[in-house]
Amino acid sequence: MKNKKFLPSAFVLYLTYFVHGIGCSVLGQAVIKESLAGQWGYSDLAAGIGAVTMVSASLGLGRLITLPFSGPLSDKLGRRPSTIIGIICYAIFFFGIAFSPNMTVAYIAAIFGGAANSFLDTGVIPACVEILEPRSSLATMGTKFFISVAQLLLPFMLGFIAANNMSYNTILIVTGIAILVVGVLTLFAPLPKSEKTTDGEKQPGLIANIKSSKFTIESIALIIIGFTCTATFQLWLNCAQTFAKDLAGMADPSIMQTYYSSGSLLAIVVTAVLVNKIKGVRFLLVYPAVTLVTLIAVLMFPSEGLCLIGAALVGYSAGAVILQLVTATCNDLFPKIKGTITSIVMIMSSLSNYTILTLAGTMDSSSIMMMNIVITAIGVLLALFVNLRYSRLVGSNN
Template identity: 45%
Template structure:
């Protein structure tokens, strides 16, 4: 297959994730504006109660979780392009609709649309990237995370430009939606590789779709989708309070270190895997092991500097493509059901978002001032489970490689 032919398609698909990086973060940057627009109560300090805005943000995850069981099979049956265009359509609806919503209930519906968009993009972009880049698909898939990180890194600058130009915050939503719509028009006419093009056909020359059989290894990989998501989500939702507890003057700096660490991880991991210094399955346990160690160090060494260092290390090791590598590994196990298995791993990831953060909320409430430190210990436990799962996956893959190598040697001898 001529990969070069599909490079423009891959770039257009990466761009959807750049917009996604903005989409999942932008409401949180304008909580007060939306609270005002939706009639929130005014607090004693003159600000608005943002609880209804947080509920709308949570709807993004709910919409994703509801639609993932549908988007995967849809992608496998009707094609990657169709799945991607549906995702782009729903995302454009989200960007435009959320700013016109007169109350939180209408906004909630548009946020659900944003979550649905995310699930259809997941089951379009990941399978397409794996099919376009073939043997290099595992590394190429990590750049979806890189695209998201660039969007989140540039968003504050975009917000600053809009504010400095005395424009309404709504302008950013309209521009982002318009850019996504243009990208969708390109994707509608760009070439996509044949589905399952990188799967070896049977003797009659036909690629037969295999029935999905879930081994213990497959369930372990799916579970890693849960544990690795829990690791970075728990950190993202407790680092600001932890920074304050440890005496950090400006806890928002942690996020900058975190984003920089994530981007460094994607670039360095791509080189390490391409140079065959590391295998994708090895990254699945090495990076979480680094995360668990760093979390424990942060718990024991309570200083402002260690939180900033931890922000970078956890951005690198926890959010630096582990989820994307888990998805790619799962796709390798189910080459003719890429859409479905992508959905399943992402469902595990979405469940982690909901369940783990609720547990973290209870721990924080019960722990009082020391709550963020207890969340750290909880995070260590979850991450260690992820390391054990990944070690098991590595062991099973090594056995499979040994059997394959032995079979090849026998054939050569014959």
């Protein structure tokens, strides 16, 4: 590691992902869904919950809108401006959802939340990769570590709010303030110089960078895994609690979030150790295969105990490191366009978030679980193909 002096800055950058951990999962919490449904005036609770799922989908829309230019912008101007833009957008998201009078306002605020995610992805991830070089996989897993810590604490935060008879919007407001504080710290945090064009030289855009890069069938399959793995954990995060309540009879399914986050944290620790000995691409096959078996078991034998075990296993095998490992592997394959290649992977992730959750908002719990199984199975097949031809994948990009 050649940039040890920037480690405190990496910690500050990772704090944005602690906030992101709350932002990407808060709308999936059963109590938040019910609270927002009432806030927006829905008399039919089921319809209100579906509306919240639709709002969650617009996070993906926000990412889709901004990712085509957030990556090249990060490569051109540097990582700090991209990160600051993301922080401002996230503040708009949290305050917008907290004070939203209806679904329309919340939908627009969530688009800003998606934009925040894309600017953080293309600012923070490349910056941390540059700080922690050559441990790119470890750098990207660091983002998931902070996400998982936040998700682990989220049920306890909600419990504290409920115990003190406070509005659930409190967590949104406090988190909005917290991201602004992190933004101030980011303004003054020293960062290594990223590779970008000299003054006056035109920086290629996303399409130009794609055209100038050599993509193979294997690398395209790898990028598509960004779609399938996102669908797997987003469907679980946003819909599994409803499944557990409707079909497994769980009175308080929010505890599943704790099991999910615990599994995620364990996966980060274990994978961080193993990734130094085993190629990151190998995990892209093994972990989704575990998820696939887990999803099938939960659908076929729904029970409170199996839902809790399933939450931990899905958190470990799907929610922790797959998207981060896909991103790290692509960064290794295309080192000259880190910001752009991160954008490409995250575009696939965002497309998955928007389309799959929008579709899920119109389906019942068991149908959503079945859809998750099919998508995860496709991801396993793609990962098998990539692993079988990985040597060609590396050779074609050298």
